[in-house]
Amino acid sequence: xxxxxxLLRAPYAARLLGGTLLGRLPNGMGVLAIxxxxxxxxxxxxxxxxxxxxxxxxxxxxxxxxGRLMDRLGQPRVLLTSAALAGxxxxxxxxxxxxxxxxxxxxxxxxxxxxxxxxxxxxxxxPDVLKEPDQVQAAYAMDAAAQELLFTLGPxxxxxxxxxxxxxxxxxxALLGLAGALVVALSGPSxxxxxxxxxxxxxxxxxxxxxxxxxxxxxxxxxxxxxxxxAMVAYAEGIGxxxxxxxxxxxxxxxxxxxxxxxxxxxxxxxxxxRIPPLLAGLTVGYALLLLTxxxxxxxxxxxxxxxxxxxxxxxxxxxVDGLAPAGTVTEAFAWIVAFMTVGVSAGSALAGKVQDDVGxxxxxxxxxxxxxxxxxxxxxxxxxLAARSPxxxxxx
Numbered sequence: 001x002x003x004x005x006x007l008l009r010a011p012y013a014a015r016l017l018g019g020t021l022l023g024r025l026p027n028g029m030g031v032l033a034i035x036x037x038x039x040x041x042x043x044x045x046x047x048x049x050x051x052x053x054x055x056x057x058x059x060x061x062x063x064x065x066x067g068r069l070m071d072r073l074g075q076p077r078v079l080l081t082s083a084a085l086a087g088x089x090x091x092x093x094x095x096x097x098x099x100x101x102x103x104x105x106x107x108x109x110x111x112x113x114x115x116x117x118x119x120x121x122x123x124x125x126x127p128d129v130l131k132e133p134d135q136v137q138a139a140y141a142m143d144a145a146a147q148e149l150l151f152t153l154g155p156x157x158x159x160x161x162x163x164x165x166x167x168x169x170x171x172x173x174a175l176l177g178l179a180g181a182l183v184v185a186l187s188g189p190s191x192x193x194x195x196x197x198x199x200x201x202x203x204x205x206x207x208x209x210x211x212x213x214x215x216x217x218x219x220x221x222x223x224x225x226x227x228x229x230x231a232m233v234a235y236a237e238g239i240g241x242x243x244x245x246x247x248x249x250x251x252x253x254x255x256x257x258x259x260x261x262x263x264x265x266x267x268x269x270x271x272x273x274x275r276i277p278p279l280l281a282g283l284t285v286g287y288a289l290l291l292l293t294x295x296x297x298x299x300x301x302x303x304x305x306x307x308x309x310x311x312x313x314x315x316x317x318x319x320x321v322d323g324l325a326p327a328g329t330v331t332e333a334f335a336w337i338v339a340f341m342t343v344g345v346s347a348g349s350a351l352a353g354k355v356q357d358d359v360g361x362x363x364x365x366x367x368x369x370x371x372x373x374x375x376x377x378x379x380x381x382x383x384x385x386l387a388a389r390s391p392x393x394x395x396x397x
Contacts, residue, residue: 003138003142003264003265004138004142004261004264004265006135007130007135007138007139007142010129010130010135011129012129012187012188012189013129013130013139015183015184015187016122016125016129016184016187016189016190017122017142017143017146018183019118019180019181019182019183019184019187020118020119020121020122020180020184021146021147021149021150021180022176022179022180022183023083023116023118023176023177023178023179023180023181023183023184024118024119024147024150024177024180025150025153025154025157025173025176025177025180026086026090026115026154026172026173026174026176026177027115027119027150027154028150028151028152028153028154028155028253029154029155029157029158029169029172029173029176030052030055030056030111030112030173031052031055031056031226031229031230031345031349032154032155032158032169032229032233032245032246032249033158033169033170033173034048034051034052034055034093034108035048035049035051035052035229035230035233035349036158036162036166036169036233036245037093037094037097037166037167037169037170038051038098039233040166041097041098041166042098043098044353044357045230045234045353045354045356045357046353046354046357047098047101047353048230048353049230049349049350049351049352049353049354049356050350050353051098051104051105051108052108052226052229052230052346052349052350052353053226053346053347053349053350053353054105054108054109054112054346055108055109055111055112055346056112056226056342056343056345056346056349057112057342057343057346057347058108058109058110058111058112058113059112059113059115059339059342059346060112060338060339060340060342060343060346061113061339062082062112062113062114062115063115063117063120063335063336063338063339063342064204064205064332064335064336064339066078066082066114066116066117066335067117067120067121067331067332067333067334067335067336068204068329068331068332068335070117070120070121070124070195070331070332071195071328071329071330071331071332072195074191074193074194075121075125075184075185075190075191075193076185076186076190076191078116078117079116079117079118079121079181079184079185079190080181080182080185081114082114082115082116082117082181083114083116083177083178083180083181083182084178085110085113085114086110086111086112086113086114086115086116086174086177087111087173087174087175087177087178088110088111088174089107089108089109089110089111089112089113089114090107090111090170090171090173090174090177091170091171091174092106092107092110092111093107093108093111093170094167094170094171111173115177116177116180116181117331117335117338118180118181118184119147119334119335119338120331120332120333120334120335120337120338121184121190121331122143122184123140123143123318123321123322123330123331123334124193124195124330124331124334125189125190125193126139126140126143127322128189128192128193129189138264140315140318140319141260141263141264141312141315141318141319142264143315143318144260144264144311144312144314144315144318145256145257145259145260145261145263145264145311145315146257146260147311147314148253148254148256148257148260148307148310148311149253149257150253151249151250151252151253151256152250152253152254152257153250154250154253155245155246155247155249155250155253156246156247156250157169157172158246159243159246159247195328195330195331204326204329204332205325205326205329205332205333205335205336206336207326208324208325208326208333209382210320210324210382211321211324211325211333211336211337212382213378213379213381213382213383214317214320214321214324214337214340215336215337215339215340215341216340216378216382217276217280217375217376217378217379217382218314218317218337218340218341218344218375219340219341219343219344220344220371220372220374220375220378221280221283221310221313221341221344221371221372221375222340222341222342222343222344222345222346222347222348222371223344223345223347223348223351223367223371223374224283224287224344224348224367224368224369224371224372224375225341225344225345225348225368226344226345226346226347226348226349226350226351226352227348227349227351227352227364227365227367227368227371228249228252228287228290228306228348228365228368229249229345229348229349229352230348230349230352230353230356230364231290231352231356231361231364231365231367231368232245232248232249232252232303233245234352234356234361234364235248235293235299235361235365236248238361239295239296241296244296247300248299248300248303249303251300251303251304251307252303252304252306252307253307254304254307255303255304255305255306255307255308255310256307256308256309256310256311257307257311258304258308259307259308259309259310259311259312260310260311260312260314260315261311263311263312263315264312264315272316272319272320273316273320273383274383275312275316276313276316276317276379277376277379277380277383279309279312279313279316280309280313280372280375280376280379281372281376282308282309283306283309283310283313283372283375284369284372284373284375284376285372286302286305286306286307286308286309287306287365287368287369287371287372288368288369288372289302289305289306290302290303290306290365290368290369291362291365291366291369293361293362293365306368317337318334318337321333321334321337344371348367348368348371351364351367352364352365352367355367
């Protein structure tokens with residue numbers, strides 16, 4: 001783990017990573033907070049899934065737009081404005097509830113659309129904060145592993161704050177997003193960062209076919225995650241242990257954190273685009289095991305196992321994005337990766353909610369495994385596009 005300690009000793013590295021994780025905790029809380037609040041208000045799984053999906057779809061649409069603005073306007077103005085507006089959306093949803101579905105949809109849409117682009121912003125800053133290329137690549141692996149803390153701590157925070165009141169998780173989401181944005185936006189590297197001149201093409205980062213391949217593949221993984229989040233709530237309710245849903249989601253993220261830390265602690269032979277398909281295959285097998293739906297203790301184990309390959313996959317992807325992004329679109333490129341995955345999570349949430357209401361938990365969970373199969377297929381089909389544009393550079397961790 002020495003590689004991580006050396007990275008965190010670099011000026012501003014710990015502050016930027018910590019602030020980004022703090023501000024992104026709502027990403028790990030949002031879906032569960034929306035689903036549990038909707039259920040507590042008497043809403044169906046279909047409505048809960050739809051609201052979670054709309055929130056995610058709005059976030060997926062907003063991230064590339066905010067990333068493009070950040071490439072042109074710098075980071076502080078975009079981060080602080082978007083965090084304030086996203087927080088206002090969560091607060092509005094807490095006030096409106098589901099008594100008026102149109103108002104609820106507007107509120108969750110605002111909360112999602114203006115999700116502050118802390119994740120792509122951090123990855124754009126790493127090359128300025130860490131001067132050595134091998135350190136930058138190691139930082140991507142550390143970043144991929146550390147973000148799983150969001151999905152470990154996020155569900156726990158939802159369950160803990162829900163004990164105070166049904167609306168408390170939504171208020172916590174609003175406050176944490178703004179706090180993290182402040183920590184990052186007021187730092188020296190964030191205030192000094194400027195994007196490179198862009199060609200000005202409307203397509204922006206999507207001019208890169210390899211980036212599209214990565215995005216679509218991760219979109220299907222996002223679908224798997226969206227299905228998992230909703231199906232775990234249904235599984236926990238089905239066994240009479242509603243509070244277990246947060247722990248099952250947290251344990252899944254803990255598995256991803258473990259996999260990411262182990263993966264990032266050493267160098268791996270070969271190019272990263274060749275490692276992505278087998279990592280995705282391992283992820284798919286883990287999701288398929290969930291279809292056994294055993295008792296809670298074994299389900300905890302399977303939830304942990306199903307997360308192990310997620311962070312290593314993301315680390316490989318992050319290491320390719322900078323080389324695939326057209327000039328002047330690096331923040332937008334990372335934002336598109338986030339957007340594809342977010343849209344996938346939203347689609348998975350909606351799909352799982354509908355299938356859960358109509359068929360049951362096992363059928364809903366099958367969407368996780370099918371999403372993994374589709375991700376592997378897309379990555380294999382478009383692998384030559386990744387190889388054609390990815391940098392030779394130093395080995396990725």
